[in-house]
Amino acid sequence: MDIITDSYLDVESSSMHTADHDTTLIITEDLDIIQTQRQLLSVLNKILRSETETFKVTPSGSYNRMGYLLKEAISGLTLLESSLSEYQQLHPTTRLFNTTLKAYNLTDLSVTEAMTINEVLRRFREEAQAAPHKRQLRNFQRAASKNLKGALDYVNHLFEHHSRLLVVL
Known part of the structure; x- marks a missing residue:
């Protein structure tokens, strides 16, 4: 169970939402989105780990x-931006990368923009290490844990109150 939980905490796409003091559980078919987000997060973590490497x-x-x-x-x-529903949100690191790209109006890599691309890299790495981003990561993981616990409690409740359940994956 820990492996599933750890992966879930990294890419949870927030299906539990509170709007106007009404909590709603929204079930979506988002396996492809989660896989895309997991791959993107892996790439972003590689970028963050290579602190001194620049674009050349x-x-x-x-x-x-x-x-x-x-x-x-x-x-x-x-790909993620075109696939997300209004009820889903990006991982904080992905949101930070997206915000940084938009701040520099960078949509593609170009040889003539090497200095700008390296400035984007520097700013992304700097802001990823800042306290506000780390706080967002903790909050995101806390919300993911809460959502997972709520879903598991709900499933357990269903099994306790209904003798015949068919689980379809």
Whole structure:
């Protein structure tokens, strides 16, 4: 169970929502979204772990490793934004990356924008280490834990009160 919980805490897409003091559980078919978000989060964590690596273009015109990571992150983010429903939210690190890209109006990698791309990298890494982002991560994980506990309690309640249940995965 711990493996499932740990993965869930990383990519939970917030199906429990409170609006106008009314809590609603929304069930969505979001396995593809979760997989895309998990892959994007993995790429963003690689970018964050490589603190000193910058975006460069090789003499042959191709990107270095960081360029390919950024290209993959931008395309993953584009896919996620088009797939999310109004009830889902991005992981805080993904939101931070998205906000940073939008602040610099960066939608694609370009050789002529190498300085801008490196400034985006610097700012993203700096803000990911800041206290507000770390607080958002803790809050996101706390909400995910609460949602998971609520869903498991609900399922357990159903099993306690109904003798015949068919679980479909």
